[in-house]
Amino acid sequence: xxxxxxxxxxxxxxxxxxxxxxxxxxxxxxxxxxxxxxxxxxxxxxxxxxxxxxxxxxxxxxxxxxxxxxxxxxxxxxxxxxxxxxxxxxxxxxxxxxxx
Numbered sequence: 711x712x713x714x715x716x717x718x719x720x721x722x723x724x725x726x727x728x729x730x731x732x733x734x735x736x737x738x739x740x741x742x743x744x745x746x747x748x749x750x751x752x753x754x755x756x757x758x759x760x761x762x763x764x765x766x767x768x769x770x771x772x773x774x775x776x777x778x779x780x781x782x783x784x785x786x787x788x789x790x791x792x793x794x795x796x797x798x799x800x801x802x803x804x805x806x807x808x809x810x
Contacts, residue, residue, distance in 0.1 A: 732794055739791030743769055748795060752802045759803050766796040 733748075740746050744765065751762055770792045776784040 735787060735791035736795040736798060739788050740795050743788070743792070748798065751799060756803055759799055763796060763799055763803075766792055766799070770796065 737748050740748055740751070744762070746762065751759065754762075770789065773784065773789040773792060777786070777789065
């Protein structure tokens with residue numbers, strides 16, 4: 711019984727840790743490349759969010775091209791952070807549309 715409880719706690723801890731790492735990666739990529747805060751973007755209106763989505767798509771495409779060409783400045787973590795930030799922003803737009 712005790713081992714099962716420990717396994718559940720361990721799984722919950724690992725999931726929370728992975729979520730924290732993902733959020734940190736998103737925030738860092740947005741802060742460095744866009745000079746923007748994720749919480750501030752989520753609080754904005756849909757027009758501003760759609761503009762930022764377009765900007766993020768351009769940045770993701772630029773990172774993808776760097777990776778394909780083998781450029782020295784390509785960073786997989788930055789690429790992942792931008793993609794996750796875009797997904798978070800899109801999901802906040804969908805949540806706003808559902809709540810209205």
